[in-house]
Every structure is written in C-alpha cells, then in structure tokens.
Amino acid sequence: MTRLPALPRATEGLLRELAPQVLGALVRRHGRGAFDTCEDAVQEALLAAATRWPETGLPDNPRGWLVTVASRRLVDEVRSEAARRRREDALALATPQAALLAPAADADASADRDDSLALLFLCCHRDLSPASRIALTLRAVGGLTTAQIAAAFLVPETTMAQRISRAKHTVKASTAALAPPPGGAERAERLAEVRHVLYLVFNEGYTATGGPDLTAPELSAEAIRLTRLLHRLLPDDAETAGLLALMLLTDARRPARTGPLGELVPLAEQDRGRWDRALTAEGLDLVARTLPRGEPGPHQVQAAIAAVHAEAGDAEATDWPQILALYELLERFGPNPMVTLNRAVAVGAVHGPAAGLDLLARLEQDQRMAGHHRLLATRGHLLELLGEQRAAADAFRAAARRTSSAPERRHLTERARRADNPTGGPR
Structure with a gap:
C-alpha cells in the first residue's frame, strides 16, 4: 500500500x-x-x-x-x-x-462483489515463479510498498520493482479469468498454491533467511492477515484453517524467541510465560475444531505439532512420542527433507540421540540438504546430547559458516563455544 x-x-x-x-x-x-x-x-x-x-x-x-x-x-x-x-x-x-x-x-451493482479471493488466485498464477508470486501477492493483495517488500527480502528496490513488473506482465498476458477455478482438482491444486505462498511469506517473516535481524514481523503479520482473509472467504476449508492455526501458534512464541540483545533463544530455552496467550488460545481452538473434520492435510498436522508444544508447560513436559507420531504422519504427504530433519530431533528425544544421528546420516544423501546449516546444527545438537562435545562444536561452527542470518550465526557460534567448554570454567 x-x-x-x-x-x-x-x-x-x-x-x-x-x-x-x-x-x-x-x-x-x-x-x-x-x-x-x-x-x-x-x-x-x-x-x-x-x-x-x-x-x-x-x-x-x-x-x-x-x-x-x-x-x-x-x-x-x-x-x-x-x-x-x-x-x-x-x-x-x-x-x-x-x-x-x-x-x-x-453505481454498478457488481461493485459490491468481493474479488479478494479471485485476486489471490490471480497473483499466485501458475505461470509465475514462487518468488514472483510472493512479490505480487504482497504488492497487490497485501498492499505493501515495493520498498517494504525489497527490504524484507534483502534485495535492492530496483530488483524487486523489476520482479513485480515482470509478474504483472505475465498476468496481463495470461488467459486466466479474474475468478477462482470453479471446483474439482484444479481448484484444490490452485488453492494449495495460494496457501503455499502465504506459508512462505510467514516463514520468511518468522525466521529471515538473511540480514541482521532474526525476524521480519511485518511479513509474518501480513501473512496472518491474508490467511485470515482466506479463512473468512473459505470457512469450510480445513487446510486453510490448519494453516492459520499453525501461523498463530508459531507466531505466539515470537516475544520469547529473542533475548534483550536480539540474540536467538531456542524453543527449549524460551520463557513460555512470554508467549502470546491470545494467539495461543485462538490457534488451539482452531486445531480442536479442524482436526476432527476428517482426513487431515499437512498444514493441519503441522498445526497439531505446534499445539503439542503449546500445551506443554515447559520443555521437559513436551510429549515427544506424540510429536514423533505426527511427524511420521506428515512425511506420508510426500518427501520433505525439512520434515525429516525435524523428525530426527523427535527421534532423538524419544529413542536417543544415536537414533536421531542415524536418521541424519540418511538425510545427508539428499542433495537439497547437503551442507545445509540446519542439518549441521541438528547434528551438533544430537552430538551434544550424546556427549560428543568436540564433534558437536565442529558441527555448530560449520553451521555458523553456512547461515546468512546474523542472529543464527551468533547463536551457533555460542553453541560451539559452550560445547568446547562444557564446564564453563577457564580453558
């Protein structure tokens, strides 16, 4: 806007x-x-x-x-x-x-018609790249300025302006009507694309891929606002409700994710008293009303995982067997290395860190994850639990070199220092 x-x-x-x-x-x-x-x-x-x-x-x-x-x-x-x-x-x-x-x-009777849903479908046109879908959605539906979008994604404003301009040109040249697909498989597929774009926007806002700050709250807030809009327009779509619940339960943790100096605070160390109670309650209510409707989708399962974390009074009270079962269910929707990575953490919590490391060893064969900083950080975490402090420190340092997020780099560097010196005494 x-x-x-x-x-x-x-x-x-x-x-x-x-x-x-x-x-x-x-x-x-x-x-x-x-x-x-x-x-x-x-x-x-x-x-x-x-x-x-x-x-x-x-x-x-x-x-x-x-x-x-x-x-x-x-x-x-x-x-x-x-x-x-x-x-x-x-x-x-x-x-x-x-x-x-x-x-x-x-004066036109049709002026009272709300075309917001149709506009979302148009901005998430299948002929556009994922990056262009995100940019055009934030510009045309979200109302963010080109400068705001460029700043959020850490690219020059001229670059983002060109991306948006090309996206508009593609939309102008397309034959798609300004209307949601009438129904059936095509509508379900296009709706999934819209949800995916909103999910990507939220993730970038919750954990920025680069730059000095851990989060970009404006992006997360806009993703939640647009998902609320989608849920209002499609109140019976359980996956949209699940996506909204996932965003709310995840964003509720934001106040506790950073320390006084902007440092990253991992989930296990967060003060859960600082989590946003209103967002948590709304997210839990959505999960309770959505999951019983029938066969769950991936967003609903992810929301259920977030709900298990939200219901635990502290990290020690987390129901890891339930979380592991939910990640196993989530993997049935299709191979996803990030889901497998999270399942490795749950496996480590339930069956021991050695079992989690075995799963990571298989994941390292996936070219999409080879050298990814999150895989290296997870390896460091599991090695630390296993008592392999030197190897854990090496993994944390390697992860720190791979990330482009300054807060994550500082956190991983500090984890390496602590693993090198677990007693906290002089070296």
Whole structure:
C-alpha cells in the first residue's frame, strides 16, 4: 500500500482490508490487461482517502467511495496526454471504450462483489515463479510498498520493482479469468498454491533467511492477515484453517524467541510465560475444531505439532512420542527433507540421540540438504546430547559458516563455544 499519512490504526486497517477488494473490482471491470494501471489508480484512491477521511469522517460506504475515486483516476489517466502515449493502446485493447466512460463504479451493482479471493488466485498464477508470486501477492493483495517488500527480502528496490513488473506482465498476458477455478482438482491444486505462498511469506517473516535481524514481523503479520482473509472467504476449508492455526501458534512464541540483545533463544530455552496467550488460545481452538473434520492435510498436522508444544508447560513436559507420531504422519504427504530433519530431533528425544544421528546420516544423501546449516546444527545438537562435545562444536561452527542470518550465526557460534567448554570454567 502507498505510504500513507499517519492514520488511526482502525482507519489504516480498513484501507489495507479494502485495497484488494477495490483492485479486484477494477480488474474485473477493465480486464487483466489493465492490471498495472488499475493498481496505480487504487494507490491514488488510498492516498486520497488517507488525506480526506480524517477531515470529513468515514463515508457511509468506504469501499464504494474508493472504487469510485479509483475508477475516476483510471479514466483521467487514460484521457491524459502523457498516459495516452504510455498506456492508451494497451488499455483500449483490454477495456472497451464504453466501459471507461460508464457511470462510476459504485453505481454498478457488481461493485459490491468481493474479488479478494479471485485476486489471490490471480497473483499466485501458475505461470509465475514462487518468488514472483510472493512479490505480487504482497504488492497487490497485501498492499505493501515495493520498498517494504525489497527490504524484507534483502534485495535492492530496483530488483524487486523489476520482479513485480515482470509478474504483472505475465498476468496481463495470461488467459486466466479474474475468478477462482470453479471446483474439482484444479481448484484444490490452485488453492494449495495460494496457501503455499502465504506459508512462505510467514516463514520468511518468522525466521529471515538473511540480514541482521532474526525476524521480519511485518511479513509474518501480513501473512496472518491474508490467511485470515482466506479463512473468512473459505470457512469450510480445513487446510486453510490448519494453516492459520499453525501461523498463530508459531507466531505466539515470537516475544520469547529473542533475548534483550536480539540474540536467538531456542524453543527449549524460551520463557513460555512470554508467549502470546491470545494467539495461543485462538490457534488451539482452531486445531480442536479442524482436526476432527476428517482426513487431515499437512498444514493441519503441522498445526497439531505446534499445539503439542503449546500445551506443554515447559520443555521437559513436551510429549515427544506424540510429536514423533505426527511427524511420521506428515512425511506420508510426500518427501520433505525439512520434515525429516525435524523428525530426527523427535527421534532423538524419544529413542536417543544415536537414533536421531542415524536418521541424519540418511538425510545427508539428499542433495537439497547437503551442507545445509540446519542439518549441521541438528547434528551438533544430537552430538551434544550424546556427549560428543568436540564433534558437536565442529558441527555448530560449520553451521555458523553456512547461515546468512546474523542472529543464527551468533547463536551457533555460542553453541560451539559452550560445547568446547562444557564446564564453563577457564580453558
């Protein structure tokens, strides 16, 4: 969303919620070929609202107000001489001239239709790369600025702008309609793609892949907001409910994940009294209402694992046999080295660290994990439990060299130091 003047939290939240609805209304009316022009018009309408609403108060129909203003800005843009040189041909092909001269959008009965779900499907178009899907979703549906997205993913703003521009071009050139697939296998497959994009956004926000900070809270918050939106639009979809529960239960730990100096605090050492109780309660309630519905999906199983951790008063009370059983169930949905890595931790907790290391030895044959810092860190953890302090220290140091996250590097370096000097005395 355009950088807005300082607004009351409720007004800013309303604008962020309405932005994809307004963009969806314009794209549905004027066609995918006008996607970028429609987005520009929506951004101008949001800025106009942020400027005027604090003085005049909220209109009776905020969404209709935004659709009307954005539509007028779109018409003005097409009619201007500068815009005509840049865009008129493309927009004329995408939109009949009569549509541009039609009455204001809020006079159209279809303006009350919420196209947020359709817009999510469009931004997660199968012709786009995963990186482009994430970028376009955050820009068009999430309302984040290009600069915000670039900062979150630690790339130059120009690079992110080019990525978003290419994504928009792909959407404009596609034949996909602004509507969710009607049903069946295609709809289920596309919905899974949407959930995967939201999951990737959340993960990047919860543990940033690089940079000085462990987390990027803005990304996690946006992923949760968009998943809430998806759950509201599809309340009977159990996997979407499971994804939301997983995000809530995981994000509840955020206050305890870092120490006073920003250092990483692993799950076993966290002060669980600092976990967000409201998010935990909401996540547990979703799990309780979702899992009994029938055959669970992978997000529901992951949410159940997070729930087992949430229900333990401390690390020692964790029900590791149940967690191990859930990871074994999760692996049935398809090979996933990260799931296997987590199962190795659970195997170590239930059957002993040597059994966990045996599983890691098999995982090391997977090229996707060879030399991955998380595999090396897990090896160090299991070796430490086994009493192999020197080998554990070597694994932690190797993991520290592999990660691009500064907080993780400091944590792993400290783990290596402690393994080298387990008594804490002078060396």
